[in-house]
Amino acid sequence: MQDILFYIFAYLALQFGFLVVANPFSRNPVTSAMFLVLTIASLAGLFVLLHAFFLAAVQVLVYAGAVMVLFLFVIMLLDLRAEERERLRTFEVVAGLISAGAILFIFLATLVHSPPGIQQSPTAEGGTIALGRLLFSHYLLPFEIVSVLLLVAMVGVVLLSKKNLK
Amino acid sequence: MTPFSQFAIFSAIKIICVFAVTMFIVAYAVWVERKVSAAIQDRHGPNRVGPFGLLQPAADAVKAFLKEDFTPAHVRKVYYWLAPAIVMIPSLLTIAIIPFGSQLGHQKMVIADLNVGVLYTFGIVSLGVYGIVLAGYAANSKYPFLGGIRSSAQLISYEIAMGMSVIPVFLLVGGLNLSQVISYQTGSIFHWLIFKCPLSFIIFLVAMFAETNRLPFDLPESEQELAGGYNVEYSSIKFALFFMGEYAAVTAASAMLVTLFLGGWTLPIAGLDRPAATLGVGILQILIFLAKMLVVEFMVIWIRWMWPRFRYDQLMDLGWRRFIPLALANIVVTALVLCLVVK
Numbered sequence: 001m002q003d004i005l006f007y008i009f010a011y012l013a014l015q016f017g018f019l020v021v022a023n024p025f026s027r028n029p030v031t032s033a034m035f036l037v038l039t040i041a042s043l044a045g046l047f048v049l050l051h052a053f054f055l056a057a058v059q060v061l062v063y064a065g066a067v068m069v070l071f072l073f074v075i076m077l078l079d080l081r082a083e084e085r086e087r088l089r090t091f092e093v094v095a096g097l098i099s100a101g102a103i104l105f106i107f108l109a110t111l112v113h114s115p116p117g118i119q120q121s122p123t124a125e126g127g128t129i130a131l132g133r134l135l136f137s138h139y140l141l142p143f144e145i146v147s148v149l150l151l152v153a154m155v156g157v158v159l160l161s162k163k164n165l166k
Numbered sequence: 167m168t169p170f171s172q173f174a175i176f177s178a179i180k181i182i183c184v185f186a187v188t189m190f191i192v193a194y195a196v197w198v199e200r201k202v203s204a205a206i207q208d209r210h211g212p213n214r215v216g217p218f219g220l221l222q223p224a225a226d227a228v229k230a231f232l233k234e235d236f237t238p239a240h241v242r243k244v245y246y247w248l249a250p251a252i253v254m255i256p257s258l259l260t261i262a263i264i265p266f267g268s269q270l271g272h273q274k275m276v277i278a279d280l281n282v283g284v285l286y287t288f289g290i291v292s293l294g295v296y297g298i299v300l301a302g303y304a305a306n307s308k309y310p311f312l313g314g315i316r317s318s319a320q321l322i323s324y325e326i327a328m329g330m331s332v333i334p335v336f337l338l339v340g341g342l343n344l345s346q347v348i349s350y351q352t353g354s355i356f357h358w359l360i361f362k363c364p365l366s367f368i369i370f371l372v373a374m375f376a377e378t379n380r381l382p383f384d385l386p387e388s389e390q391e392l393a394g395g396y397n398v399e400y401s402s403i404k405f406a407l408f409f410m411g412e413y414a415a416v417t418a419a420s421a422m423l424v425t426l427f428l429g430g431w432t433l434p435i436a437g438l439d440r441p442a443a444t445l446g447v448g449i450l451q452i453l454i455f456l457a458k459m460l461v462v463e464f465m466v467i468w469i470r471w472m473w474p475r476f477r478y479d480q481l482m483d484l485g486w487r488r489f490i491p492l493a494l495a496n497i498v499v500t501a502l503v504l505c506l507v508v509k
Contacts, residue, residue, distance in 0.1 A: 030245075030303060034300075037296070053280065053281060053282045054282050054285065057282045057285035057286050057288075057289050058285065058289075060289035060290070060292075060293070061285060061288050061289035061292055064289070064292070064293060065288075065289060065291075065292025065293055065295075065325070066292060066322060066325070069292070069295050069296070069299065069318050069321075069322055070322070072296075072299055072303075072318065073299075073315065073318050073319070076299075076303055076311070076314075076315065077315070128281075128282065128341070128342055129341075
């Protein structure tokens with residue numbers, strides 16, 4: 001049962017992900033964004049199968065619910081017709097392939113070096129308390145660094161959106 | 167019978183019952199809305215179909231289905247069809263985790279007793295904006311589009327305030343599970359979280375109005391400026407679905423409010439705050455939950471006819487510069503008090 005569900009969600013995630021970047025039926029950015037929402041939803045399904053309910057819920061809440069809505073918001077305010085007419089350029093294809101390849105390399109290198117997961121009997125717990133403890137003890141430094149990173153991004157956005165810079 | 171098939175059968179029964187009751191409430195919320203508005207404005211309201219106009223929802227449904235379903239030529243077809251369906255789904259999914267009673271026999275009266283309960287709710291609620299945004303985009307014309315854009319900005323803003331307003335609740339309860347929240351509120355009426363975190367309650371209540379697009383925050387469909395907003399290009403049952411979606415959202419939000427702040431299915435008298443031992447008490451507790459929920463829903467309808475609409479900049483100002491700082495302060499103060507008192 002779990003295996004079948006895993007293959008279904010994994011297939012859906014890959015299929016929707018493909019449709020985000022290369023949809024044969026439409027070059028409409030809004031359609032791409034909607035397929036990205038579906039990709040995120042399929043990933044949340046995979047998290048549920050790993051019994052990471054908290055991650056699954058946060059995945060939907062933050063990415064599908066907030067980030068993608070902002071994406072849609074911006075896309076709708078852009079001039080979409082120019083975007084739909086645009087052809088693929090060689091430079092863009094090469095740059096895209098290089099960055100995707102680099103990320104793939106990092107993933108594979110990490111996978112090879114990490115030991116396989118310990119067989120634990122999965123529980124149906126959300127485990128927010130355990131997660132909170134880990135974040136504030138073992139992973140405190142990375143956690144705080146991420147928050148500084150977010151703060152930097154936020155200050156940058158505020159600065160960029162000011163019209164008159166002096 | 168294996169435990170799995172037993173689980174599947176009982177879940178299916180619960181899902182069908184909850185869906186039926188929700189749809190019934192949605193249909194009659196429209197009737198109540200029209201009667202209440204009539205009373206407030208010194209009119210009669212619907213009184214032709216059946217006694218007191220009680221069959222009006224059925225007549226409306228027949229009318230919606232039989233009207234011509236006209237699709238304007240300039241719309242984006244796929245999204246035009248998808249949007250009304252997407253509007254309904256989130257509210258129905260939210261209801262799945264609300265404990266609407268203690269137990270009947272050995273069955274817990276909740277469809278899915280999730281440990282990350284409220285996070286799931288907020289995740290699903292945040293998806294609710296897609297229906298309206300896509301409806302605005304699908305229409306491919308000015309006013310619906312503006313309605314869609316407005317609603318996405320409004321929903322994102324108030325989602326933050328709403329999410330942060332309930333954090334003190336979970337600090338007190340010590341978990342995200344909604345059954346746990348209810349068992350925390352037993353014992354005395356002053357254990358209800360409305361008395362323990364009144365500020366959370368107020369922010370949640372206001373954000374609830376904004377999230378369900380009800381007056382005084384119904385900016386996405388403000389008739390005077392947007393000629394109706396995101397639903398301008400719709401007709402027939404697709405148009406009706408937007409309204410059913412709105413009332414389903416109000417019902418889900420009322421159920422959530424009752425669960426979080428008003429003690430859920432409990433009453434602090436005659437042992438009604440303990441899980442039911444007999445079938446009769448179990449049914450009584452479901453009725454208590456429904457009664458509380460309907461009172462909240464009645465209040466939501468009542469407020470609609472008492473308040474003028476906010477201006478868009480006032481709405482944003484209230485959300486970002488009043489409620490978010492207030493909710494943050496609320497979290498910090500609650501955490502401090504808990505830290506000092508518990509230690």
